[in-house]
Amino acid sequence: MTAVNALIIDDSEIDRYILSRQLKQIGITSIVEKDDGLAGLNFLDAYDENKLKAGDSFPPNIIFLDINMPQINGFEFLERFKALRAKHELLSCVIMMYSSSERQEDKDRAYAYEFVKDFVVKGESSAEEIAAKIKNIQ
Amino acid sequence: MNISRKLMIIVVLTIFEISLTLFSMFEILQGAKFHQLNMLHLKYISEFSEQVMLTDDVDDLDTEKLRKTIYDIRQQPIDCLAQINGIEKFIMRRIGTYEAIELCEKDIVDANEGLKLIDSFVRNEISWQEFFVKLGSVSNILNQNSIDFEEPIVKTVEFIFNAMVPLVVIISIINIIFITYLSKNITGSINKVIALLSRENTNEAIDETISRNVSGEIKELLVVAGARLKEELVKTEINQKLELLVEQRTESLTKANDELAQFAYRMSHDLKAPLTSAKGLAQFVVQDIGEENFGEASENSVKIVSQMEKLERLIISVLALNDPEPKPEETSLVDMESVLSNVRENNAELLKENQCQFSGEANVEGDVQTNEKSMTLILDNLVSNAAKYCDKNKDFQFVKIIINEQKFDYSIRVVDNGLGIPEERLSEVFQMFKRFHPNVSFGSGLGLATVKKHVDYLKGSISLESSTKGTTFIITLPKEDTV
Ligand SMILES: Nc1ncnc2c1ncn2[C@@H]1O[C@H](COP(=O)(O)OP(=O)(O)OP(=O)(O)O)[C@@H](O)[C@H]1O
Ligand SMILES: [Mg+2]
Numbered sequence: 035m036t037a038v039n040a041l042i043i044d045d046s047e048i049d050r051y052i053l054s055r056q057l058k059q060i061g062i063t064s065i066v067e068k069d070d071g072l073a074g075l076n077f078l079d080a081y082d083e084n085k086l087k088a089g090d091s092f093p094p095n096i097i098f099l100d101i102n103m104p105q106i107n108g109f110e111f112l113e114r115f116k117a118l119r120a121k122h123e124l125l126s127c128v129i130m131m132y133s134s135s136e137r138q139e140d141k142d143r144a145y146a147y148e149f150v151k152d153f154v155v156k157g158e159s160s161a162e163e164i165a166a167k168i169k170n171i172q
Numbered sequence: 173m174n175i176s177r178k179l180m181i182i183v184v185l186t187i188f189e190i191s192l193t194l195f196s197m198f199e200i201l202q203g204a205k206f207h208q209l210n211m212l213h214l215k216y217i218s219e220f221s222e223q224v225m226l227t228d229d230v231d232d233l234d235t236e237k238l239r240k241t242i243y244d245i246r247q248q249p250i251d252c253l254a255q256i257n258g259i260e261k262f263i264m265r266r267i268g269t270y271e272a273i274e275l276c277e278k279d280i281v282d283a284n285e286g287l288k289l290i291d292s293f294v295r296n297e298i299s300w301q302e303f304f305v306k307l308g309s310v311s312n313i314l315n316q317n318s319i320d321f322e323e324p325i326v327k328t329v330e331f332i333f334n335a336m337v338p339l340v341v342i343i344s345i346i347n348i349i350f351i352t353y354l355s356k357n358i359t360g361s362i363n364k365v366i367a368l369l370s371r372e373n374t375n376e377a378i379d380e381t382i383s384r385n386v387s388g389e390i391k392e393l394l395v396v397a398g399a400r401l402k403e404e405l406v407k408t409e410i411n412q413k414l415e416l417l418v419e420q421r422t423e424s425l426t427k428a429n430d431e432l433a434q435f436a437y438r439m440s441h442d443l444k445a446p447l448t449s450a451k452g453l454a455q456f457v458v459q460d461i462g463e464e465n466f467g468e469a470s471e472n473s474v475k476i477v478s479q480m481e482k483l484e485r486l487i488i489s490v491l492a493l494n495d496p497e498p499k500p501e502e503t504s505l506v507d508m509e510s511v512l513s514n515v516r517e518n519n520a521e522l523l524k525e526n527q528c529q530f531s532g533e534a535n536v537e538g539d540v541q542t543n544e545k546s547m548t549l550i551l552d553n554l555v556s557n558a559a560k561y562c563d564k565n566k567d568f569q570f571v572k573i574i575i576n577e578q579k580f581d582y583s584i585r586v587v588d589n590g591l592g593i594p595e596e597r598l599s600e601v602f603q604m605f606k607r608f609h610p611n612v613s614f615g616s617g618l619g620l621a622t623v624k625k626h627v628d629y630l631k632g633s634i635s636l637e638s639s640t641k642g643t644t645f646i647i648t649l650p651k652e653d654t655v
Contacts, residue, residue: 045610048475052452104610134445157448
């Protein structure tokens, strides 16, 4: 596995905690958490600054993205991220949806973006399963 | 005179015109036929005189042939008399051409004379010479009859032609004049009616105008058409109303359906979320206990409890939101002061926690007729929000309820100096599950939806003003007796 830099964007602190603990279990140590789509976008947009600060652990190459968030929700994030990708060197960064939604409608809407590679339903995947999914998309 | 009578006159005139024309044509043809008969008559007469002339010898004389020729000659006046009708006889008498008929009769007598002569000769009563001379004179007489016959016939035909043609022409002209007059008359009446109907700003009702100014069939037509039109109008109106009603119902049903779908989705999501989180945490707790990592295990257990509390609150909110609409008879005279103190009581903990000052004033005369439960629920939610979303950066925090009695309604203002709601989200505040400060305080985003619902139950309205300086909710409730 190439070094994974994970970014978790989710408004639920507990869900962020659960996911990051699962990621740590499978050996991923470079994890950044953001509590809203807006915070996530700001983090990515401050590219040079963060690159300087974090070195190799920036930019993230996998983003775990929640859908229901108060300010900028998952779908709005995807739309804005499309623009950001070209602006910064983010083309190798892929997105894994991380939501409690099981609606096909939501899945279809997310998969409409080429950089959305997988859809993890909260509470349904063990750490090992998440590891397999990550391996799959790299 | 009404239109149908006038039309009847035209019909009669036209029938008269046509029959006169046909009659004249028939008479003229009749004249031609008499001419023809006369020509035939002359032909047989000339045959007869030839037979008489060419006989030099008594032995050559064929009396039978002569007799037959005379029969032939006699046939035309007989035919002629048979074909002449009463009207013709009448006309001929009037115009002095009746001699033609007399000539026919005379011709028959003369022919019979010839036949008698042949009989006498056959019976040898007269001599050959005498017979011959007398035959000659018969032939001459018949010939003269034929010649005389022409003139009265021509005269009669001429008379008919001269009399009938002008008559037909005159009648036709009268007919045309009458038709023109009538059509003008009808157009005139119709134009008058159109003018009457399109005249604006008359004080008189249209029915009266019609009955005063219009008569005959047009009046009848207008009355019947008017009645029919009214009927149709009523029908269309009813149909339109029904259509509108169906449209509105469909729209509200669709809206309700959409809302329900949205609600079901959010419910399943929001009910599931704390459960899923708790499940994940519980797995870690099991793991941590196995690894004797009790510190983290107990931390996560606390989190599980908070998730369960969240779930509990959510379920309570959902139940409140789905409270059935109170029945009108569930209202009572409510003391607003006691409602205010109950609200303060209910939110005491939250207010204290957030150091938020509560104050309330009820400027009303006596008790207010309303539903106490709805009223308390509304104010509870607004006060809890003011406390939860207060601004810690301000010198002090407050929430103030001011109830004022007005002429037709009560106005209730809930004012705070909290964080405010972002302007671009203001249109969403009363929607379910909308939360704008998720990190500031707990909640499920159902409070304001519940408030809106209960304000609707009380037939009131709610609006808000918000900025970073604070938020004011304004509720207007109609007074019971003005509803
Ligand atoms: N007085 C207020 N000042 C600032 N923001 C407010 C105020 N009242 C409501 N809000 C905002 O509107 C959102 C919706 O309020 P609502 O009462 O419907 O939900 P909640 O308070 O989050 O949850 P619940 O009332 O269901 O426990 C809140 O999350 C908050 O962001
Ligand atoms: Mg609330």
